[in-house]
Amino acid sequence: MARERFDHQEIEKAQQARWQELDLYRADLADTDRDPYYLLFEFPYPSGDLHIGHWYAFALTDIFARMLRMQGKNVLFPMGFDSFGLPAENAAIKYGKDPAAWTNANMETMRAQVRSMGTSVDWSKEVVTSSPEYYKWTQWLFTKLYDHGLAYRKNAPVKWCPKDQTVLANEQVNDGKCERCGTEVEEKNLTQWFMGITKYADRLITDLDPLPWREDIKDAQRAWIGKSEGARIPFRLVFGNEEKDAWRDEDGNPSQVSVFTTRPDTIFGATYLVLAPEHPWVRAAWDTPHDDAVLNKDEVRAYVEAAQKKTERERQENKEKTGVRLEGISAINPATQEEIPVYVADYVLASYGTGAVMAVPAHDERDFEFAKKMNLSVRRVIDPITGSKQENPEDKEKIVAIVEHEGKVLTIHWRPELGGRLTVGGTAEEGEDPAYTAMREIAEETGYTDLELVERAQEQVHHEYFAHSKNKAWVAHTTLLHFRLKSEACEEPKLEEDEKGKFEVEWVPFADAIRDVKDPLHSYALARFLTPGAYGGDGLLRNSGEFSGRDNREAIDDIIAFVGGEKVTNYRLRDWLVSRQRYWGCPIPVVYDPEGNPHVIPAEHLPWLLPTDVDFTPSGKSPLATSRELQERVTRIFGEGWTPEYDTLDTFVDSSWYFLRYLDPKDEHDFSDQSVMKRWLPVNRYSGGSEHTTMHLLYSRFFVKALYDLALVPVAEPFVERFNRGLILGPDGAKMSKSKGNVINPDSVVKELGADAVRMYLAFIGPYNEPGTYPWNLDGATAMRKFLDRIYALKEKVIEGEAAPAEAKALAQATAKVSEDIERFKYNTAISALMVLVRDLEKQEQVSKEAYGELLRLLAPLAPHLADHLWQGLGNEGSVHQASWPSREVPEDDGMTIVVQVNGKKRGEVVLPKTASEEDVIAAARGLQFVREALTIGAISKAVYVPGRILSLVIG
């Protein structure tokens, strides 16, 4: 006989209707009796249908919401729609549908679907970003930010599709191509609106520290902001070897360009200057009155124009360095007073720092590459330090040599304890040329005599080490030499007596040598000559005038002062471009007077409605520019000659404050209620996808900080906790996509197995508090349904009465585990604890009503429909979701089981009363067979007793 399956469709329908009737999930924001808990998940874009990812996002957050409510918290668990965005507009262009109607229809569908999951969403708090009631306040907040200089206009490049004749939003560009037609996208300069998020860059980093977020989320934010501390340093320009007075800036200062560098300590090694193609000085090269200074201005101009045609992406794709020298112009290195060449190259970004860099090829990889290509000089100004720091080391002069021959390196291979594989070298003799010393020692140790010196390193390596044989610390000032074998001429090595037989001479291929030579000094020498590049590390300054010999980090401030620079901090983060040349977005609440000056629209005219008489056909302008109504509205309100702003806001603006509106969604007089915000902010926990770790989370944090500074919100950080969920993959382990045909349709699985089974399967698939990836497995979902069937079947065993002692113990353990795991979003182990409990109860002939009821309460957050149905079946009034969360102490047990280990291995266990002392435990352990056997070999030399858990004996 097949076990009876419950009718999930009927139960779901009935329970969902009942919940709505009882209005179970409405949060009373004014209630002060219970603790408030604001549980937030990212609101969706109303794309039209719900996929399994939506279930994972909503239904699993709902589990926690339900437990909190049963635990007596006043839970706010709202939802809404991020309903402005491109798909609606694309539908308008493609099928001629009204974006508003299209969006509304989708939201209607999705509301029903979200209800079908059995979520406990409080729909009375719903916000819809595309509704005028909402975007009125998006606009109002924009005007507040504008008043305080945080929203402003400037000229900026935008993506432009030459075929469609339209501006594209960044997210419409895939791999540098237009999403719609695949044409290469160009960049165009337009005047755009920005938000001054960089003003908050530092606070956005420092305020991260106390937040209890996962370190990877914080790190992603820090990396996105990209703070770097360095200096701005002016370089004087010289023309035809003579300073040209005509070249002074507006303030009358002599011609100079400033560079930003994080390594001012390397400035003595700056052997040329590089300007970004967009740098104002480059433009000046062909503008009068400077047009005679650059001798090759046609060449420069051609390079700059070519660079500008390339998109940023193209520049980045082609990592091969290119550039042109500005002939006739030089710069003076302010540290060395040397004249150095000036280049234009697109590896320098105009938008970062000052758009100009001092190039230090010896210590910067990119500069090194460029210098190699252009044949520019490389000057080392840092001597590396290898080994480990020693106390008062004694000085020593050493030489390390690389001898190469036909792709191999000459090595001497000592026994590992004597140093392992090393390159050749020796100790320098007083007054002798190191190259000569090296050749002599190489001959003595290896017999090779016919060497030619290829390169002598500019730098010396300071190698600090402790010589155990002499019990003394040394610092070896090491000269590095690079030899090549001219011929294989070889004599008998002349070894010291104590060296004989202790090492072997071997020729080793480059790659093997680099891998096998572990000694840091020799390893540096190999890398230095065999794979030359920039040295980015620290050390002692050399070739640096009065600073030579000092620690590079320690000397930074003095060097900055010496060259007349100033310390500055730069950020990778740029100001947030919020203009979108799109229709379906929040209209930017700005109008322009006849002179073209912007004015924000006064509050009494908000919401500034999105016009409906627009032409969606891409024409190179924002669709709003085609609206007659909009223009007439502006003329009517502001007067003749005034014009509207045609751009709309990035949808990330809409979503940067929606969690504030949830607290007061219907307010017509304010964006949110101050007293409610005081009680309910910050959000206790925010659950979302890792794709929003950087932009959305950062924008929201910026918004709240800005509004905090304007005294509009009471907190400076919006979210106490942040959890990133993982991703559900297709059954094949690949990301679900229509083209792969591995998309799981939740509706059909729900129809087959029920909403509760799908919720629980998703909860069981892996930890919800980690952004992992989990493949969908229908067998697992089916198994979850069977588990629910078993719980259903268990009702036949229920008898009146209280929990028996065995039940009480099992319930107590399950309650502790389930409570803790749901709290930490570790639903998978919470369910496994329930499975253990159910198995225990199934073994019994009968199950007490108390025990079964408690099981149902533990199940209620996970399987809300079935749990409520069965709960009512027990004769309970109301809903299980109104019941209190079980609490049960694990009953005191008078016995305890102590694991006994002998010499680190588990051998057995002893059962003793709880009151047993360490001596009792050891005595009992001595009676065990295996302990007695061990004791015949030796005595107990050590005993470690962890009370109530384990006894570890060391015998022998």
Add this chain to the structure above:
RNA sequence: GCUGGAGUGGCGAAAUGGUAUACGCGCCUGCCUUAGGAGCAGGUCCCUUCGGGGGUGGAGGUUCGAGUCCUCUCUCCAGCACCA
């Protein structure tokens, strides 16, 4: 390349420094059945002379005791990526 995170059965995964592989899938055996895509019972890391021995990517280390902590190393994933 840089920065994070992670490597545990055939698979998803458990394990405050204290009995490694809980829970589930899959698989195997048996029962029940006309049947099984149902149900029930048992088994399922490897080796074994049945006493045990080995085992959490690899090599070391700390510890009475290491999946967990430390050092080195390999691999995978994610984010950033010419940011000076």
